[in-house]
Amino acid sequence: MHTDPLFYRLFQERPALAFDLAGLTVPEAADYRMRAVEVKQTAFRLDGVLVPPPGRMDAPLIFTEAQFQRRKTFYARWLASIFLYLYRHRVTRPWQAVVVFPHRQADAGILTPYEGLLQCGLLRRVYLEDLLDAPELSFDARLARLVILETERAPLEARALVAAPDPTADPLEVLDLVETILVYKFPQLSREEIRAMLQLPEANLKKTRFYQEVFGEGR
Structure with a gap:
C-alpha cells in the first residue's frame, strides 16, 4: 500500500490532524x-508544508512527512530540505517538523546528528501503531489509525467514522476520505465491494470525489 500520497491528502484536507x-x-x-x-537549485522537494493563516507571525510553520519505507538517509535529506527552505524563504516565524511512521521498525533513519532537534521538540515522531489500542482518540486520529488498522477491524471502524463524523466537518468530505483510505487498504476490491463494506446507498457514494473520478475514467 503506497500511503505517502494518502497522508498528504489527509493533511491537506484535515490540517489539524498533524497537530x-x-x-x-x-x-x-x-x-x-x-x-x-x-x-x-536543488533536487529537494517538500511535499508537506502547513502554512499558518496570514497575519499570524506567532503561529509555527509545520513541516510534515509520512514515511512508510525504511530509509537510512531519511532524516539527513528531509531536515536538509527544511533548513534550505528556511534559508531560501527567509523564514522569521517558529517552525516544527512532524514525521508519521506506521511503526517503529519503519524508523530506520540515522538520527544521531539531529537528536538535539528531537530533545528540544522541534522534531516530533509519530508512530501510528501507538494508536491501535488507544481508548480515547480524536476523530482525526481515528482517520489516521484507519490507514494501518487490521483488515478485520477496518470495515467496522470505517462505518463508525461515516456514521458519526466530526461535527465541524462536511459529512461528504468525511465519506470521501474514508472511502479513499479503504481503496488504499483494499486495492483488490472493486468500487461495488467498497460500497458494500460501508453499507451505504449508491446515491451517497456517487457524490464523493473518488466515485466521480473513477466514473469519469470509466467513461
Missing part, C-alpha cells in the same frame, strides 16, 4: 493550508 498526532496545541490549526514546495 493532533504530534500532541501540539496551535490556535486556528484548521486554518492552516498544505503546500508542496520545490526548493530552487
